[in-house]
Amino acid sequence: MSATMGLVPIGVVRSPLNDPAEAPRQGREAGIEAEIEVFPQFAEALQGIGARERLLVVCWLHRSRRDLLQVPAKDGAGPPRGVFSTRSPNRPNPLAVYPVELLSVCGTRLRVRGIDAVDGTPVLDLKPRVPRLDD
C-alpha cells in the first residue's frame, strides 16, 4: 500500500496555445478549448467519465520555475508575495488544478473548455468535480 512520490503522466494537453506568454491569465475566463489526450494504457480509468459535465484536471506546469518562493506584487508596489498565497505557475511543485467543462469524449480524447496550459503540458489526474466537496 505504499507509494513512491514519482509522478507518471497519464496524458497530455493538446492546445492551440504554444507559449505561456500568449496564454491568458486564466483559461477559464477566456473560454479556451483544448483536448486532453489520455494515454492508451490509462483508457480503462476513463470508464464512466462521459457522464460527468465538470472535471478537475491536474497538470504539471513543466515550463515553470521551481526555485521561486516569492513573486513581485501584482501592481509592482508593495512587498513580494509568497507563492503559496498566489496562483503563480512558479512554485516548488508546479501543479495546476483546472475546473473544466467536458464538451465531448472520443475514445481517449477529451474536449474541454477552461484550461490555459500550453500544448504538450503533462496531465496527472482527472477527477469529477463534486459541488458538495469542491464549492
Added chain:
Amino acid sequence: MSATMGLVPIGVVRSPLNDPAEAPRQGREAGIEAEIEVFPQFAEALQGIGARERLLVVCWLHRSRRDLLQVPAKDGAGPPRGVFSTRSPNRPNPLAVYPVELLSVCGTRLRVRGIDAVDGTPVLDLKPRVPRLDD
C-alpha cells in the same frame, strides 16, 4: 525553465486521523480540523497567506494504491468505474485537492478545517482559493 517531475514535499498534515479506515469519506463534510506543518525551508512562500480565508491544499495520498484503474461501483451493483470518474484515493497519481478553511496561522503551522488526510500525509502545494477560477 525546465523542471523534472520529481515532487518535493513542502510540508506534512498533522491530524488526529491515523488510519484511512477511520477517516470519514470526505473531511469537509465532517468538519475535521488538522494542522499543516510547512517545512522551514518553504517559510518564505507563506508570506501573505494569513489574509486568505480559503485555500486549496494538494496532498500526496501516500497510502493509496497506484495500480488500480477501476474500482467497484458504489452500491456494489453495476459495472466497475474508471478511477478518473471517481474521487477514489486510489489512482495512478494519488493526488488529493482539498478546499479548506484557514483558521489560524502560527509561524509555519496552519490550522485548517476540511481535510481528511491521515497524520503524516505529505503536502505538495497550497493555493488561495479564488471563486472566479474555482467555482
